[in-house]
Amino acid sequence: MHKINLPVHAIAHARAGDKGDVSNISLIAYLDNGWDTIYKLATKDKVFDIFKHMGASKVERYELPSLKALNFVIQNALGGGVNSSLRLDRHGKTLSSHLLHELVLPISKDMIPSNSPYHLKFKD
């Protein structure tokens, strides 16, 4: 099936949490074939590159296949954490949106939920 490069937002959702200077971001596929794609292609190296400019020093990736979910644990990504950070978003609550925007993957129509506006990105 024809694939085009789209933000992972087309096939997955995410939520960020904080503990000290560590951010964790879940990445949860809507559909089974979306899970196959994030499982293969949402690597910890790619996630590290996305958060490097924020000071990320290390990324761990945990897998929960039965829930179609990955969990990324990113060290030192929060500018010192909620009590020390100079950032507007001291918790890093918005980092989930950053991951969904910056992680771009080859995506086919059948990975996208049927009611999603992302179907309009395909010309056929």
Place this chain on the structure above:
Amino acid sequence: MEKKVYIGCGAGFSGDRFDASIPIVREFKNINGPKYLMFEVLAERTLAIAQQFRLQNSEKGYSPFLDNYISPILSDCLENNIKIISNIGAANPLGAAKRILEIAKKQNITPPKIGVVIGDDLLEYMSDNEILNSPTMEGLDFSNNNITAANVYLGAQPIADALSKDVDLVIVGRTVDSALALGPLIHEYQWKKNDLDLLGAGTICGHLLECGAQVTGAYFADPGFKDVPNLANVGFPIVEFNEDGSFVVTKPKSTGGLVSKATVTEQLLYETHDPSNYLVPDVTADMSSLSLEDDGENRVYVRGGKGKKSPDKLKATICCDNGFMGEAEISYAGPNALARAKLAGEVISERIQILGLQGQIRVEIIGAGSVHFSMDETSSYQLPEDGDYRVRTSAIYPKKYQAQQMVDEVMSLYCCGPAAGGGGRGYVTAQSSTASILVDRDIVNPNVKVKIL
């Protein structure tokens, strides 16, 4: 017959909606069986602030929102045998219990029997030196700062012990959030310390409840992509727990929000690191074999929670004074606004140097991806030169006047900055930094006690 236990969560953080528990209480009136209403209102920072209140007045130091959460539902809970479990005690659980008795008196209802868990305050039995010399898990070096609070995370057992004394409410201070649900489950099912899978399942249940509506469709809506009906009236969660460790997550009838496998999965991983090793004082919970199934409208059936041996040591959070943060903002809009905003940021940075203020200053441009990039970094968004941009600067200094100087510099842009800056605002706030240490159970356990009021 199999025994079900019902647990609702009426607040997920200090300042959460005060009226959120009312629909849960309404729903519980029609349910027979053990019913619990938990309020989780104690974040890491909240306790340091509460300690300051207690130092100023020894009767205070409990949650400043206690009256707001407890007053509307106290009499209904007592009448319908709904037990309230909360860390609303903050830095003074006994003071909180006394305040609840005052509320009962004011409302002309029979005084409830309250169990109070004390012993989380390390400053009562460890010296500053002992605390400072404990191994640090995370957080900054705090050895040069004044300790303002030091509290160990207690587990669910003291809550279960309090419930065995047939109390109407259990008030705690620093306790791991999920224990507000696990405590009642240990009590109702008489779980033992080696019932690890059940303790794990109960912890996962508590973890899903502890942030209130974050599991029932709040913090989830992404219009067009992930829609949530009637978000303004989102219902807070109720769990129906089964003896075998499985449970259903749902919400009160006639409320907004959404309970789906997607909302439950997002909350499951919220603030979770390794899902196979979720550490709390009572157990190491394991989410790796968890399965979720739809069980009708706004009902998700969760099973497969497991548990392993509890961690050897307990985690404690230490709060220290950490200077003052200045934050200030000013807007630029219209033609060439981005360039004027950037110039304003550069002027501030240069002025801070001229004034000799040491330390890092952060400049962000709101409208240009400010929460993901500082002004000096290349935003991944396409930014129009004309637009509506707001410069935000922030810095932390040891002294309050230094933070104020930085704020004053932003305000001076009214007359000294680029063309047409407006809407300047500035704030100086005291800062408290935190670190986590590990403490031996042998030091903590003899000090943990349940008092009955």
